[in-house]
Amino acid sequence: MGDTSARSHRAPVPRPDGAGRDLTSLPKAHLHLHLAGAMRPATLRELAARYGVPAPAHDGRGVKGWAEFQQLYDTARAVIRTPDDIGRVVAEAAADDAADGCGWLELQVDPTSYAETMGGVRAALEAVLAAAASAPIPVGVMVASSWARPPDHAERLARLTAAYADAGVVAFGLSNDERHGEVAAFVPAFRLVAEAGLLASPHSGFYTAAPHVRDCVHLLDAARIGHGTSAVGDPQTLALLAERRVTLEVCPTSYPPFGVHALDEVPVQRLLAADVPVALGSDDPLLFGVGLAGQYAICRDLLGLSDDQLATLAGHSIEGSAAPPEVKRDLRTRLDDWRRPERFQGTAP
Template sequence: MSGVRLIETLPKVQSHLHLTGAMRPSTLAELAARAGIDVLPVLDLDGVHEWPAFQGRYDAARAAVRSAADVARVVREAAEDDAAGGCGWLELQMDPTSYAPALGGVEAAVEAVLAGAAAAPIPVGVIVASSWARPGAHATRLATLAARYAGDGVVGFGLSNDERRGRVADFAPAFRIAADHGLARTPHAGFFTGAAHVRACVETLDATRIGHGTSAVGNPAVLDLLVSRQVALEMCPTSYPPFGVHPLASVPVRAALAAGVPVAIGSDDPLLFGVGLAGQYALCRDVLALDDAELAALARGGITASAASADLKRTLLAGVDTWLASP
């Protein structure tokens, strides 16, 4: 029977979450008050925005994060919130550059996230991300930093921010370092850009997952590429409507699944978009009309594409089977 199983009891992983965007609104209010700064009002989710409206709010929220203890608190609380929604493995993405001025360097920023991860109720893997808006050489420095922590809590390397702002080839050296150290490779692509950009990230950067990548769903050749390499698309349903990328009811989750592409659900920035991980699954059920077998396929896709240990993946996948088999 469809629709009776609780979303919160479906074992799942968080595949796409940014550090500041993971902050609880109450924590942001507290940290901003303590820092004596104003925080921009929340994004009007009924409107359509250009990227700077989002980035400005993100930057304003990040300005309230002033210490390693603040960072660790945000990580721990994010893990608590996702754990409450049935998450058994959290991947948290952060650009250490943005936190370095307040924390005393990029290394200190990574250490602060790892300290929060150590105090979290579920295992947390850190994805060090550079920005499409910064030079390739900067990404190479961050990939080198990420590589130093491979096996020590850092599990991936990404590229965040507005994907229209960089040239794919400039980032190839950074992603080669990530690959050489066994890190997952998760650039944002195919959000504002077309399917060709997704293809370039897979072929040139050897991406193992794509942050968003929804534009690929309209392109059979790129879908074939994703299927043949089992590159997952990290979809975050509430991230698209505020930019006019997709109305909620048109987020192409089912089409990607039907094509055989692994889909890994994330919540991206619940601070700004207002919906956490379990809520994203609930929207897949309630708005996209996915049945429980399809929800289980989403959970499996995220688990399989994650950087969790083989043991943890086995446990979570068995839990998905049990969930689906339950009456």
């Protein structure tokens, strides 16, 4: 599977004055990471060379718009062709997250993207589940359809998701541009996964306004929302998210390339002030160039969050996860230890 021990490009953004606690030691869960977008740049280059796929020039520092994003993401998907390829990507992603202090990872995948080369949708999903089971940290799998695919495609994937509910699949989602689908059309798919006891987390509120986020909560019974930052402008939506404890998976580096938010204007502080749970994610570090601990560093260094607020975000990621109870207990205990002031005597504030 290649070397999974070396740190990748995914490093925390450094604080200019060098102050602040070590964010890689902050116990946390990672709830928003796509399989292809989790690939290391070096792995992309190696697999592209192996399969004769032209690899776009990419320095790992972030894409500059939709065209570059789509080209790079499509290339990453195209070079994942065997169970060993999946195993390598999953192992490296989990190792990178472990180095960033992550104790539970939920990896998002549409198995139909790999069905042709893997021998079918079930074979593709089983390859991901096998890789997750052998990863260096606990990994759950979120099966995701796409807002751009027909609702019956989502229903087929929902049935597959339910069939593997006791085999490592923990959640069901909808990825891609949420403007391509109507929320109500996906109700049957999400009803199937709810009946299987699985968590629902559709993308929403990236390009769409706050009412779309509300619809995902009301109609799809979403326990989490991928992104959801448009909710910040609507008190009704904020109140709903706070009351139902719906966690927003906020990925700071995902927004500037598409003009959604400037990096120093991502509304994490405003969401916390409204008592909305926020879990930071890296989304696609291959494309955006920053890993999980780096997202926390951005919140500290650019958005002005305190160490206590960063610990609150980590707590939200743990509570909003689909991790088994014993994993949550361990992460909570470690987080309580991280919060203790005496543990940081001599550390700059």
